[in-house]
Amino acid sequence: MPELPEVETIRRALVQEVLHRRLRALEVRERVHLLQNCTAPQLEKALVGKRLTALDRRGKFLVLEFGPWAMVLHLRMSGRLLLHPAGHTRLVLDFEGRTLYLDDARRFAALYLVPTAKLWELDPLRRLGLEPFTPSYTLEAFRERLRSRREVKRLLLDQTKLAGLGNIYACEALFEACIHPERPASSLTQQEAKRLFEAIPRVLERALAAGGTSFDKYRTPRGEPGRFQEEFSVYGREGEPCPRCGAPIARIVQGGRSSFYCPECQR
DNA sequence: CTAAGCGCCTGCATGC
DNA sequence: TGCATGCAGGCGCTTA
Numbered sequence: 001m002p003e004l005p006e007v008e009t010i011r012r013a014l015v016q017e018v019l020h021r022r023l024r025a026l027e028v029r030e031r032v033h034l035l036q037n038c039t040a041p042q043l044e045k046a047l048v049g050k051r052l053t054a055l056d057r058r059g060k061f062l063v064l065e066f067g068p069w070a071m072v073l074h075l076r077m078s079g080r081l082l083l084h085p086a087g088h089t090r091l092v093l094d095f096e097g098r099t100l101y102l103d104d105a106r107r108f109a110a111l112y113l114v115p116t117a118k119l120w121e122l123d124p125l126r127r128l129g130l131e132p133f134t135p136s137y138t139l140e141a142f143r144e145r146l147r148s149r150r151e152v153k154r155l156l157l158d159q160t161k162l163a164g165l166g167n168i169y170a171c172e173a174l175f176e177a178c179i180h181p182e183r184p185a186s187s188l189t190q191q192e193a194k195r196l197f198e199a200i201p202r203v204l205e206r207a208l209a210a211g212g213t214s215f216d217k218y219r220t221p222r223g224e225p226g227r228f229q230e231e232f233s234v235y236g237r238e239g240e241p242c243p244r245c246g247a248p249i250a251r252i253v254q255g256g257r258s259s260f261y262c263p264e265c266q267r
Numbered sequence: 268c269t270a271a272g273c274g275c276c277t278g279c280a281t282g283c
Numbered sequence: 284t285g286c287a288t289g290c291a292g293g294c295g296c297t298t299a
Contacts, residue, residue, distance in 0.1 A: 001292060033275080060293085077292050078277080088277095106276045108293070124294085150270075158270095159294080167292070216291085217278085255271080257292070 002075045004164030005207035013221045021095040030090035038113040059163030070116045076108035128163040142197045146185040153181035173199045180266045181259040234260040
């Protein structure tokens with residue numbers, strides 16, 4: 001499940017492999033769910049023959065700019081961008097010298113076509129919240145986003161509050177900050193908010209250094225798995241000892257999603 | 268406006 | 284072994 005570190009790892013690999021290359025052809029093999037705001041012929045007409053001029057990321061979205069047109073891609077649960085085809089190809093991007101395959105077993109991936117000049121007006125991008133690793137990510141802005149009585153874990157997953165965290169890194173960041181996932185966000189003290197504010201980029205940075213998490217089927221475009229699952233403190237570790245205090249890790253369900261935490265040291 | 272719940276989809280683990 | 288069941292997950296949509 002690609003979250004910020006996985007999407008950023010993909011982006012960096014694509015910079016090496018396909019940036020500045022010309023797109024020779026494009027083939028859509030899944031038009032029902034994938035294409036959100038355009039048809040396959042519209043996508044082809046806009047992009048084929050153009051060079052990939054920039055590769056950006058916003059939250060979990062990849063932005064591929066082809067001069068005046070941009071392709072915005074969200075991989076959701078099972079989407080992968082691969083240099084070699086796997087079993088569920090939904091889109092083929094035939095660049096000069098390299099071919100990129102969008103593989104997506106569960107068909108949740110979403111693609112938008114948008115004029116580059118209006119990129120940030122695109123609805124899913126426009127609504128995204130604070131972006132870690134940017135100057136806008138300040139403690140003050142973070143505390144503002146936490147002004148809600150909702151459970152802090154659920155708030156961390158809300159992309160309009162904070163962009164890029166998914167279930168894995170939300171669990172791991174709360175563990176780092178010693179905060180219980182069910183705490184109302186607005187009940188966090190200044191000190192707790194600061195701990196969480198600092199834990200989030202720290203966890204993401206460590207995951208990035210490990211090439212992301214391949215707990216699921218995630219692979220880089222070159223087919224390499226990430227290694228961060230070996231460093232999980234709590235995610236998927238129900239019943240195992242907490243690495244900090246030894247108490248058994250607990251699992252609860254919040255908003256239909258598993259939360260893993262240490263009931264002793266997360267308060 | 269906010270927040271909660273559902274549906275989308277399919278590989279995989281589990282149970283009988 | 285084979286089949287049925289249900290879980291996993293992000294996010295857009297609908298509803299309150």
